[in-house]
Amino acid sequence: MEKTILVTGGAGFIGSHLCEMYLAEGYNVVCIDNLVSGNMNNLADISKHPSFTFVQGDIRDAELMMQLFKTHRPNQINHHAAQKSVAYSVENPSYDLDVNLVGLMTILDCVKAYPIEIFIYVSSGGALSKKIEGDEKSAETDTPQLISPYALTKFTGEKYIEMYAAQYGYDFTVVRYANIYGPRQVPDGECGVIPIFLNNILADKPSVLMTYPDMPNGCTRDYVYVADVVEINKLASEKPTNTVVNVGTGEEIAILDIYKEILAVFEKDVAIFMEAPRAGDVRRSVLDAGRAENLLGWKSEVALHEGLTRLRADLEVAK
Ligand SMILES: NC(=O)c1ccc[n+]([C@@H]2O[C@H](COP(=O)([O-])OP(=O)(O)OC[C@H]3O[C@@H](n4cnc5c(N)ncnc54)[C@H](O)[C@@H]3O)[C@@H](O)[C@H]2O)c1
Numbered sequence: 001m002e003k004t005i006l007v008t009g010g011a012g013f014i015g016s017h018l019c020e021m022y023l024a025e026g027y028n029v030v031c032i033d034n035l036v037s038g039n040m041n042n043l044a045d046i047s048k049h050p051s052f053t054f055v056q057g058d059i060r061d062a063e064l065m066m067q068l069f070k071t072h073r074p075n076q077i078n079h080h081a082a083q084k085s086v087a088y089s090v091e092n093p094s095y096d097l098d099v100n101l102v103g104l105m106t107i108l109d110c111v112k113a114y115p116i117e118i119f120i121y122v123s124s125g126g127a128l129s130k131k132i133e134g135d136e137k138s139a140e141t142d143t144p145q146l147i148s149p150y151a152l153t154k155f156t157g158e159k160y161i162e163m164y165a166a167q168y169g170y171d172f173t174v175v176r177y178a179n180i181y182g183p184r185q186v187p188d189g190e191c192g193v194i195p196i197f198l199n200n201i202l203a204d205k206p207s208v209l210m211t212y213p214d215m216p217n218g219c220t221r222d223y224v225y226v227a228d229v230v231e232i233n234k235l236a237s238e239k240p241t242n243t244v245v246n247v248g249t250g251e252e253i254a255i256l257d258i259y260k261e262i263l264a265v266f267e268k269d270v271a272i273f274m275e276a277p278r279a280g281d282v283r284r285s286v287l288d289a290g291r292a293e294n295l296l297g298w299k300s301e302v303a304l305h306e307g308l309t310r311l312r313a314d315l316e317v318a319k
Pocket of ligand 1: 008009010011012013014015032033034035036037038039057058059060079080081082083084099103122123124125177178179180181
């Protein structure tokens with residue numbers, strides 16, 4: 001049977017890697033993206049693939065979305081389009097609400113009219129992290145801190161996906177990502193600490209570490225290489241879990257240590273300065289991904305040093 005997947009935000013960093021994977025797996029891929037942060041260059045290798053359709057448009061455009069569903073009748077949706085920045089959501093919560101929830105609702109209205117089989121919804125394990133004490137990790141069952149509009153819209157989106165699944169009969173997986181990095185990531189938003197540092201380092205410009213006074217090495221995060229993220233999406237399309245799964249390595253790394261690792265892998269030596277943290281930033285975040293392993297057999301395979309080494313190789317090829 002033909003498999004057609006709608007990838008929203010497919011011209012973005014993660015979405016473009018997913019479009020490539022789904023085509024390689026034999027899906028028809030329909031990608032919608034308004035290119036607000038995505039880029040057609042990310043789709044250069046697949047834009048002429050006979051099973052690939054690109055639609056430039058906004059997920060909040062109800063008429064366009066309904067037409068797209070009517071024409072392509074996707075069996076699956078992988079929803080990556082979003083306002084993705086914690087800091088920007090604090091500055092402009094209305095925009096965050098509009099893209100992340102009104103946009104989702106526009107898609108769900110289409111699902112009511114044109115039923116699907118599987119919905120993959122992307123959430124944020126970092127922003128939804130519980131308050132971490134000692135050497136614990138954040139699990140899916142923990143209560144999230146919800147200290148930014150972005151955390152609130154992603155969490156509410158999860159609940160809509162679950163509620164609509166019960167009402168309209170699709171299977172789903174919510175993938176709660178840690179901090180993802182890899183080729184095509186651009187330095188912006190919440191998710192850009194590695195490309196922001198890297199851009200500065202390659203230009204021999206000092207970077208700024210935004211942190212709390214009692215955390216001299218910076219806030220902590222869990223970093224996952226994009227190939228691992230592609231793999232869990234592949235698995236979630238094959239075997240729905242009907243629950244939330246964390247996508248993390250379980251390794252808690254301070255931002256200063258990330259900076260030092262980038263310097264080492266790229267063989268550079270550039271200064272870094274301290275500043276106060278941004279509103280909405282969680283202090284510590286590290287994910288327990290045991291549920292992803294139990295339900296999908298997924299485990300992060302690419303350690304940080306290996307991921308940064310692959311990123312360096314990719315940038316050298318692109319030169
Ligand atoms: N990168 C990370 O570390 C990380 C961590 C947690 C969650 N996420 C989530 O993963 C998803 C993808 O993030 P990314 O890092 O690839 O970012 P990205 O900015 O590269 O991708 C988002 C894509 O969505 C598109 N888009 C935004 N608003 C749109 C709209 N209204 N209509 C149509 N398209 C729209 C953008 O143009 C872009 O191509 C987002 O949902 C983000 O919240 C990312």
